[in-house]
Amino acid sequence: MEAISIGLLGLGTVGSGVVKIIERNQDKLMHQIGCPVKVSKILVRELDKEREVEINPELLTANPDDILKNDNIDVVIEVMGGLEKTKEYLQEAINHHKHIVTANKDLMAVYGPELLQSASENQCDLFYEASVAGGIPILRGLVDGLASDRITKMMGIVNGTTNFILTKMSKEGSAYEEVLKEAQALGYAESDPTADVEGLDAARKMAILSTLGFSMNIDLDDVKVNGITEITEEDLQYAKQLGYSMKLIGIAHREGEKVEVSVQPTMLAETHPLAGVQDEYNAVYVYGEAVGETMFYGPGAGSLPTATAVVSDLVAVMKNMRLGVNGRSAAVPQFEKKLKDDNEIFAKYFLRLHVSDEVGVFANITNIFSQRGVSFEKILQVPVKEKELAEIVVVTHQASLEDYENIMLHLRDLEAVKEIKSSYRVEGGAKR
C-alpha cells in the first residue's frame, strides 16, 4: 500500500524526536494504520547544521513551498515554533488540503479557533496534543476520556522549565539563573525562556485546556498571569515551614456558567496531589462532577516525550484518513464565554510584609483585613535583623480577589507598612 507522506516543519528538539519515533516504531505504525509512513521533506533554517538525528541531506529544504504546496505530501507536522509566519504556513498547507499536527501552543492559544475552523472547512484534521503538557495525553483525556462528564476544575503544572527551576531551588537551594541555564541546556525551555519564567507559556496552555475542558472559547487575554521571577529564597523557606510546596499553577475553575483562568506562583498544601510533581514533570488535576478527582501526570517537555504526542496525533490523522472522516472531530464550543468578576474569584493568600516595629501597627493591619471580612488562618511575626522592623507573615482564609486587592491598596497606604515583600495564592487539599 502507498506510504503516507509527511512534511516536517522543523528539525530541532521535537522534530528530531519525531523522526526517531517514526523510524523506530514503523512496524507498530504499519500495524495500526495499514501502510508505511515516510518523512518526505523537512523545512529548516540552516541546511548544513549538525543534527541530533541521522538524516538524508536531500530531505532538507529551506523553502517552505517544497512542503506546503507539494501535492505528494499528505500531513504537515509543525514543530518549528513561531506565530505569524507559522500561521501563514499552516493556512497555506490547509488551503492545499493537508492535515496538520502541531506542538505549537503559542499558535494554538492565539489562532487555534480560526485555524481549526479553516481546517474543518477543508476536511482537514488539525491536532495539537503536544502543545499542552508535552507527552501527557491530556487533550484526548479531556475530549474523549471525560467526554461524558462536566468538568468544573483544572489545575495544572503545565510548564516543565519553571517546575524544574522551583524544584531545584526548593530542594537543593540552587540559584535561579543557574537552574534556568540547566533547563535550557536540557531542551525544556523555549528558545526565548521569558515566556516560560513569566508564566506566558503556561497561560497559553491553560487557555487551550480551558477552551476544551469548559467548551467555551477562552482567549489568552482572559488568563491572569504571573510568573516565577520574583520568588525569593525566603518565600521558599516560608512555604516549607508552613507545609506548602511552591509551584507555578494554572487554575481554571467553573462555577455555574462562569469561569476564571489564571497562572501564578502558588503555595500548594503538601497534601495536594500536585505538590509531589517534581523537576520537568507536568501534571493536570481535573475534577469532573461525576468522575471526581483525576490526575494526568508525565513528562511535560523534552524531545521523545513531546514527539510521542506528535506521532500519536499523526496516527489519529491516518486512522481518520482510512475512515474518510478527516476534519469532522473539531468541536465547536458549546457555551458562550462568561468570565467571573473579581468579587466571584475566591482564594486564600500568603502575604509577607515589613512593618515598623511599634505598638498598634499589628492592630491597624488586622483592622484593614477585618473591615473587608477577611480573617487569618496563620500569623507569624519576627524581628528583621539589624533594622527597626518586624516581618509579618499571614495566611488568610478565603477572600475574594476584589477584597484582597483592596486590602493590598490600603496596606500600601499605611505609613507603618514599609514594604510588601511577597504575596501568593494558597491552595489547600483538592476536591472541588
Ligand SMILES: NC(=O)C1=CN([C@@H]2O[C@H](COP(=O)(O)OP(=O)(O)OC[C@H]3O[C@@H](n4cnc5c(N)ncnc54)[C@H](OP(=O)(O)O)[C@@H]3O)[C@@H](O)[C@H]2O)C=CC1
Ligand atoms: N522542546 C520541548 O520540550 C517542547 C516544545 N514544544 C513546541 O514545539 C515547537 C518546537 O520546539 P523545539 O523543537 O524545542 O524548537 P527548536 O528550536 O529546537 O527547533 C526548531 C526547529 O525549527 C526550525 N525553524 C525555526 N524557525 C524556522 C523558520 N522560520 N523557517 C524554517 N525553519 C525554522 C529550526 O531550524 P534550524 O535547526 O535550522 O535552526 C529548528 O530545526 C515549539 O512550538 C515549542 O513550543 C512543545 C512541547 C515541548
Ligand SMILES: N[C@@H](CC=O)C(=O)O
Ligand atoms: N518550554 C516548555 C516546553 C513544553 O511545552 C516547558 O518548559 O514546559
Ligand code: NA
Ligand atoms: Na500533551
